[in-house]
Amino acid sequence: MPELPEVETVKRTLNELVTGKRIERVTVSLPRIIQRPQEHEQFGDALVGHTIEHIDRRGKFLIFRLDGLVLVSHLRMEGRYGVYRSEEPVEKHTHVIFHFEDGTELRYKDVRQFGTMHLFNAGDEEVLAPLHKLGIEPMNPSFTADALYEALRKRRSAIKPVLLNQHIVVGLGNIYVDEALFTARIHPLQSADSLTREQVERLYHAIVSTLKEAIDAGGSSIKSYVNGQGEMGMFQQQLKVYGQQGQACTNCGTMIEKSVVGGRGTHTCRVCQPQY
Structure with a gap:
């Protein structure tokens, strides 16, 4: 998608x-x-x-x-x-x-x-479906580390499915959640309400930087995506964890692992993203 x-x-x-x-x-x-x-x-x-x-x-x-x-x-x-x-x-x-x-x-x-x-x-x-209940727009100035912290601190679910919930933060799917969590050094199973302010600050910057880099590259063409001019995106060449299972982590050399979190294929480095 x-x-x-x-x-x-x-x-x-x-x-x-x-x-x-x-x-x-x-x-x-x-x-x-x-x-x-x-x-x-x-x-x-x-x-x-x-x-x-x-x-x-x-x-x-x-x-x-x-x-x-x-x-x-x-x-x-x-x-x-x-x-x-x-x-x-x-x-x-x-x-x-x-x-x-x-x-x-x-x-x-x-x-x-x-x-x-x-x-x-x-x-x-x-004021009507499907836009009326959407969450924070991550490319909007109103999206800040404080706003993200407030959105997460009452959520007891694992952080990955929380970030995939379009009523909380919009636009994030499987690819960019995996990439942002890796960049922020947060395990996808850590509960959202347990994230410290320092972790949320890292996550905020990881989300924004990952999205900006992906936009600059025209998105990711993992399956069939092309833009309005029929051109493929190129960000898939920069992915650090998504789809990289069995490959060496770019930070530490540990093999990237794939698991299932919230019903979604999930990619992590067990060293860079320790599970607490």
């Missing part, structure tokens, strides 16, 4: 490709992707004649801001967007097409068919 760096990269590339384009019509071939309104025909009809003004991101969600409307899109496992000329063949598993007046199309392709789209009147997206 694309995490914050991948969605941020898609956001940036789509802003370059579709900002200012006016929608002529919308084709929906898989209605269940459209979660709001209930009738997918209403979704297409409402968007006709509207212009994409800007694209934002909230956690793992893309937010298309149009004149008076807001489209919230979640890529889920393998959703991807691409811009094409209208005469180009439509690829298999393309489920939603936004036809623009200039003869180009924004196409949404999703092999796994788990992606979702919600359409709102501007302003309603902040």
